[in-house]
Amino acid sequence: MPNYIFIESRDPFDSPDTSFLADTATSLKRRGNDVTVFLVQNAVLATRKQARKSQLPRLIESGIAVLADDFSLRERGIQSDECQANVKTATIDQLVDLLLRENTRAIWH
Amino acid sequence: MAEKKLTIAIMDPPYEKASTTTALRIVSAALKKGIHVNVFAYEGAVNLAMKDQAPHANPVKGTTVEQEEHPTTKEFVRSLLEIGKGSPQLTWINCGLCVDERGAVNVVDGVKRGSPADFFKMATESTNTLVIPTR
Structure with missing residues (x-):
């Protein structure tokens, strides 16, 4: 089965279509695929515990690994203790590693 | 492999997104990491490497060109090609x-001219391909 890496760049307040990514990612996960969502740019705004409309709880409950770009978090002044549990801070190096795994499909949103 | x-593949013009x-x-x-990289610049992204870009002063802050250290995308592209x-x-x-x-x-030295056929060839020869579309 292929690995899927979704790179989410949009935040749920500006872009209601972030729910489509969550729908697709959770569906693929239910079918037994390895799915990772990497949050970058304004998508990291959804990591905050108090963020409404965030799709992240749904992703995390389904067992999807959710990573948040450290650079994007720093740019926006979001500290790790402000983030929802189970959202892991990651570097762009880790994203490159994920992209280069064998049999991996990358989807940017 | x-x-x-x-x-x-990138499509956005410089200084936008x-x-x-x-x-x-x-x-x-x-x-x-020692990984070979292909970039296919499409649509407005071809302007990223334009040599005519120039850093500027900031009259609002009253800073000079040197103080402002305004980054240009052509310099990023040039340094990556280096x-x-x-x-x-x-x-x-x-x-x-x-x-x-x-x-x-x-454009800066090292940037080549091509077509979507080149992108197809690069994609078929790569471990993976990431398309970053415009919104």
């Missing part, structure tokens, strides 16, 4: 039709 290679910064960060990180001139290798191709439409002919 012996050596790993990443192909990235954070996606450009992210794309350049991915290219930089991959090169530093890192990727050997092994690992960075191949940067601007879409020729997009270049002609925009008059974006005068």
